[in-house]
Amino acid sequence: MPARSQDKLKRTLVYDLAPLSARLIALLVDSLLLGALTGVFALALRGWAGAGFGLLLGVTYHWYFLTQRNGQTPGKMVMGIRVVKTDGTPLTAADAVLRYLGYHLNTAFFMLGWLWALADANQQGLHDKLANTFVVIA
Numbered sequence: 001m002p003a004r005s006q007d008k009l010k011r012t013l014v015y016d017l018a019p020l021s022a023r024l025i026a027l028l029v030d031s032l033l034l035g036a037l038t039g040v041f042a043l044a045l046r047g048w049a050g051a052g053f054g055l056l057l058g059v060t061y062h063w064y065f066l067t068q069r070n071g072q073t074p075g076k077m078v079m080g081i082r083v084v085k086t087d088g089t090p091l092t093a094a095d096a097v098l099r100y101l102g103y104h105l106n107t108a109f110f111m112l113g114w115l116w117a118l119a120d121a122n123q124q125g126l127h128d129k130l131a132n133t134f135v136v137i138a
Helices: 020-045 047-068 074-079 093-108 112-119 126-131
Strands: 081-085 133-137
Touching: 020 047, 020 074, 020 081, 020 112, 047 093, 074 081, 093 112, 093 126, 112 126, 126 133
Parallel strands: none
Antiparallel strands: 081 133
16 A cells, blocks of 8 residues: 555646736735835935835835735735735745746836736736746635
8 A cells, every 4th residue: 555645636726817907906006005115215225225125125025925924915915816826835935036026027028028917818927927826816
């Protein structure tokens, strides 16, 4: 008889994808919060130090909420949505950071990374593809 730890169980995960409108509103809420926090520190730090701190604050914000708060930033909490891995495992620190850096790539290339979600079957933007995530109804 094989050991129980060697048995492989298959699980099927079913999620309801979050509407793009809810995702946009959540992004706006989070951007306003982060922008306000960054603005306060940027005034104090000025120049490259302020910009570097802004990036660090954004990374920390997304890491904390996506890995420690069930995949929900404050904006996503307001909209009743959350971020999940495509395979159902919890988001790691690397996933959260990669997803956040993907936000910047989305914008850098003529907003195409954001628009990608409009045409994608799973409504994944470039940042979701990079981190292997979906945004679903919580």
